Amino acid sequence: MESVTAFAPATVSNVACGFDVLGFALASPGDEVTARPTASGVSIDDITGDAGRLPRDAARNTAGVAAQALLNLVGERRGVALRIRKGLPLASGLGGSAASAAAAVVAVDALFHLGVSIETLVTCALDGERLGAGSAHADNIAPSICGGFVLVRRSHPPDIVRLPVPAGLTAVVVHPDLEIETAMARKLIGDTVSLQDAIQQWANLGAFVDALHRGDFDLIGRSLEDRIAEPRRASLVPGLAVIKQAAVAAGALGCSLSGSGPSLFALCRTAADGERVARAMTDAVMAEIGGETQTYVSSVAPQGARVLPA
Numbered sequence: 001m002e003s004v005t006a007f008a009p010a011t012v013s014n015v016a017c018g019f020d021v022l023g024f025a026l027a028s029p030g031d032e033v034t035a036r037p038t039a040s041g042v043s044i045d046d047i048t049g050d051a052g053r054l055p056r057d058a059a060r061n062t063a064g065v066a067a068q069a070l071l072n073l074v075g076e077r078r079g080v081a082l083r084i085r086k087g088l089p090l091a092s093g094l095g096g097s098a099a100s101a102a103a104a105v106v107a108v109d110a111l112f113h114l115g116v117s118i119e120t121l122v123t124c125a126l127d128g129e130r131l132g133a134g135s136a137h138a139d140n141i142a143p144s145i146c147g148g149f150v151l152v153r154r155s156h157p158p159d160i161v162r163l164p165v166p167a168g169l170t171a172v173v174v175h176p177d178l179e180i181e182t183a184m185a186r187k188l189i190g191d192t193v194s195l196q197d198a199i200q201q202w203a204n205l206g207a208f209v210d211a212l213h214r215g216d217f218d219l220i221g222r223s224l225e226d227r228i229a230e231p232r233r234a235s236l237v238p239g240l241a242v243i244k245q246a247a248v249a250a251g252a253l254g255c256s257l258s259g260s261g262p263s264l265f266a267l268c269r270t271a272a273d274g275e276r277v278a279r280a281m282t283d284a285v286m287a288e289i290g291g292e293t294q295t296y297v298s299s300v301a302p303q304g305a306r307v308l309p310a
Helices: 062-074 097-111 118-135 141-146 182-189 193-214 217-223 230-236 240-249 272-290
Strands: 005-014 022-038 042-048 077-087 149-154 159-163 168-174 255-258 266-268 292-300
Touching: 005 097, 005 168, 022 097, 022 141, 022 168, 022 193, 022 255, 022 292, 042 062, 062 077, 062 097, 062 118, 062 193, 077 240, 097 141, 118 159, 118 168, 118 240, 141 149, 141 159, 159 168, 159 182, 159 240, 182 230, 217 255, 230 255, 240 255, 240 266, 266 272, 272 292
Parallel strands: 042 077
Antiparallel strands: 005 022, 022 077, 022 149, 149 159, 168 266, 168 292, 255 266
8 A cells, every 4th residue: 555644623621520531523724644654663744724833853843752652552664754734723722743753653553554553542542642732631532533522531441431512503613813832821820720620520521421321402501511621721812801702602501622723613503593603703803813713613523534535
């Protein structure tokens, strides 16, 4: 086989009440990675869509590190050269480093017909995520590989719980003209939270998971509250409260930061609601932040990273 190309979707992580444990996949956008066999080692042929900002040294690139982790784990002596096409904006809160790592391991797995488990793909992609995000948490990696809505009960070794998606549930994601480095955003949270906030976060998470199972949109809306990360990161996104209010006023169940931001997501009952909420959120982002804004309206994608037809 001369080469294999894999696509991995953008993801929304944390999902307000599930810091580091909840995530879901979007239908688009995403990253693509093409892998071709070489004699040994991992190298990068080319990267497009990053304006030259990402490392071309495979040992410092999330896709390169993930690919090497997979080769090491299975004892594969042959190497790969990667070509990366970034469809996700950098430092956007849409799981960009995770998508590149996920696409890389899926491409390498298919290239050499390894047939490894989902858990192995997640484990190796997490090595790349650790490099890109500063820590190895699977709330972006898991949905990017598995698709759908997931809860990460444990990252090491992976214990991924797949959650149901109520019919009609639609996500809106707006990416403002800002960048927030994940490692920096994590430092703002610190190592401790108040017991009162922790109790409310646990309650919201439990209620949210129950609401997904029962298709209770009202409870989904009441549960989309982040007491841990968002209050400490709010200053990074000008007008955050105004944008969230605009989303809810337009019919969103709730709105919060996607991952560490600056992207914001909202969940809606229907695709029609999603289109209306998208317009309201985009208008609010333009008024509060300005600059170039990218808006996506998507169902929760049932499929994660996958090999593309040749």
